[in-house]
Amino acid sequence: MLITIHNNQMNKIGFLSNEAPGIPSFFNDTWHRYLAEGAATFSFSVNKFKNGSLQDYCQYLNDQAYISFRFDGQDHLFSVLTTEETDDVITLNCATLNLELRNEQVGPLVNASTHNIQWYFDTMGLISYSQISLGINEVSNVTRTINYGGQETKLARLLSVIGNFDAEFEFVTELNDDGTLKGITLNLYKANDVVSAQGVGTWRNDVTLYFGKNISEVRRTIDRTQIFNATTVKGADGLSWKNSEWSVKNEDGREEFYKRKGSETAYAPLSAELYPSQIQSTTRDIWIRKDFETEYKSANEMWGYALSQFKKYAYALVTYEVSAKSQLVSQAVGDGKPLSIGDTVRIQDENFNAQTGGLILQARVSELEISFSNPSNNKLTFSNYVELESGISDDLEARLAQLIKDSTPYRPDITSTNGTQFKNGTGTTTLGAHIYFGSDTTETVADSYEWSKDGTVVANAQTITVDASGVANKAVYRFKAMVAGKVVASQSVTITNVNDGTSPINLVIDSSNGYQFKNNIINTTFTAILYQNNKEIDSDGTKFAYVWSKTNADGTVDTAWNLAHQTSQKSITITKSDVWQRATFDCTAEPLN
Structure with a gap:
């Protein structure tokens, strides 16, 4: 990313x-884009x-x-609001x-x-003197009667006017x-109504996001504290609707909302059935009422x-x-x-509504936070959630099943016919490479296997025979298992050779919180424990140097992690x-003296 600095x-x-x-570099950068305000901030x-x-x-x-x-073919310009300076x-x-x-x-x-809306812009001079021109205008045929009683910034007034026209x-x-400014265009769109109007952005019907793949958490809150199902509405100057009537039925043909002629009150009967005002009532007053003056x-x-x-408050x-x-964010x-x-x-999240095929939401990207120097800080915020019926097509179900399958890790295991110590x-001993899909107890046969000794490839087979004559003191044997051209699992084992009179030292890695984790909630402490003659040695870690290493899920060595540790x-x-997803951690211990 090339950032340009301009003078005033x-x-x-x-x-x-x-x-x-x-060229000088930058760090701690965050570009925060907001849908509601149509603006963005940038700090670095x-x-x-x-x-x-x-x-x-x-x-x-x-x-x-x-x-x-x-960015993405579009210019973005910012003015400096504040500066913070230290010695460095x-x-x-x-x-x-x-x-x-x-x-x-x-x-x-x-x-x-x-x-x-153009009249309000021109009359109040909201954009005409700000090098801003009106471009797309999807509400050009809409009119409103609006008054303002006090002072406010042009930006606040602009947002208010646009909101009054139900626009984005x-x-x-x-x-x-x-590098000089050519112009700023203000585009107006009919506000997103979830049905026909998209507003800013695009309806991405090519995209379905899945929990566990690109969604890390879904949280649902149900609130019935604001429910009401009866209301009397007064109009301007006390206008009454007593002589009018309306009725709305739901898709099942049941009357969901109505107001009868001669009555001052409108009702939501299906809501009252679900949420009666009293558990028992001799007067049959089941209605929760809230009135409005407009x-x-x-x-x-x-x-x-x-x-x-x-529609907002008759139901939870x-x-x-x-x-x-x-x-x-950048994927x-x-x-x-x-x-x-x-x-x-x-x-989509199958951990909700399991009986009906899982939870399917429709949502909009309302905020984006992008860091060019540290993409791990990127953040995406959704809003305008709508729960959809789980009428999933067969091909979508198959796609979901495949995505779940693709994200399920294989468990590696190594067997030895004669132990791991000569x-x-x-x-001799024969080492066998085995993998298991997820929690399956039946072994999966990989497409191919690769064995290495101390980092050098020595065999392309599921089993390998190790001769003691080829092990001086110790050797690390590791296998990789490939499925569909990808490394899906790897594991290593240390083979040792001891002579009479020398009791071997065995290293065991203990984990304070287990070795498998769910939902990306990972927090554990690995401790290297040395045993000799069935007794722990160097419990305080002062006699040996402990060096940790990490191998990624694809079998490659994580050099950056290893250098940091x-x-x-x-x-x-x-x-x-x-x-x-998955990683293998090893530790070697070398005596300090």
């Missing part, structure tokens, strides 16, 4: 990059010194600067949109007529080749409002919170594009940051 005239005066040699830090010398570019990182970068580091906190929108005030608006919006920035000027508008409130409020894995999904702000996707350089430690703590 938008001229390019410097660059930052973590990839290009010779840079080191002031390099090789002991103060860097020239630091003078440009100030409160007058602008920051820009290009400068941190900039930036935001999109210009100072006029964020800081300039707009006064009251007295208005008695209905107008379109995005700002699209375009820069000239020389400014609507017609009975139909009042009924529309009552109906919207019933079910909310969801879905946590996505950090890789999903190509579906037809090959990463998710973007506003996109609508499906989410005496006086004589004897090359200092002698008798015990190490393992968390989810150390393991992706």
Whole structure:
């Protein structure tokens, strides 16, 4: 990622990059995009010194600067809001949109007529003086009567006007080749209604996210504290709807909401059946009532409002919170594009609603947090959850089953026909490689096996015979099992050779919390324990050096992890940051004297 630094005239005066040699780097960066506000923030830090010398570019990182970068084919421009500086580091906190929108005030608006949204923009000067032009406008034919009684920032007023028109919006920035601002376009979309209007973003019907693959947690909360199923609505100047009637039936043909002529109250009878106001009532008063006073000027508008409130509060409020894995933010999904702000996707979790085929949600990407220097900090937030019926097609069920199968690990095991210890350089043993799928007790035969001795490949077979003459003191034998061209499991065993008069030392790795974990909840402490003559030795870890190593799920050595743990430690703590799906940890102990 190349970050451009501009001065207050938008001229390019410097660059930052973590990839290009010779260009200053950055760290602790977070680009936070918001759907509701149509805006974004960007914060990052840079080191002031390099090789002991103060860097020239630091003078440009100030409160007058602008920051820009290009991502996914689109320009993004930020102005600096605050700067934080220590002896060694400068941190900039930036935001999109210009100072006029964020800081300039707009006064009251007295208005008695209905107008379109362009009229409100022009009358209050919300965008005309801010280098912002109106682009897509899906609510151009909608009119509203709106008044404002006080002062607020132009940005707050702009958000309010757009909200009154039931719209969503995005700002699209375009820069000239020389880095100067070409313009900002405000696009308006009909607000997402879950049915026909998408709003900002794209309906990604090519994407279904699954718990355990790219979703780490689903949380469902059911709240019945705000339920009501009877209401009387008053309109402007006490307008009554007594002489009007309406009725709404559900898809099963049952009357779900109604108001009878001559009555002042509307009812939600199916809700009252589910949530009666009293368990027992001699008066049959089963209704939970909540009344409203509105400014609507017609009975139909009042009924529309009552109906919207019933649909929100006549039944228990079910909310969801879905946590996505950090890789999903930049990962190509579906037809090959990463998710973007506003996109609508499906989410499936078979741990809910098991009787009906699992939970299927429809949700939108409402926030994105992207770190270019540390993608593990990426975060994606969903909103606008809608629970869908589990009418899963056969091909989708097959796809789900395959995804679950693909994410289930194999368990490795090594057998030996004559133990793992030779005496006086004589004897043989046959080592066998075995794998088991998930919790299966029946062995899976891999497509191929590979054995190595101390890191050197020695055989491509399921079994290997080890002769004592080939083991001086000890040797580590490891196998890899391949299925469909992928390494699915690996394990190692140490073969030792001892001479008479020398009791061997055996190393055992103890885990404080077991060796298998679920739902990516991993937290355990490995301790290397040495035994000689059936007694533990070096319990305080002062006589031997303990060096740990890690092998990834695909059988490759994790060099970075090994370098970070090359200092002698008798015990190490393992968390989810150390393991992706599966890993093998080994420890060697060497005497210090």
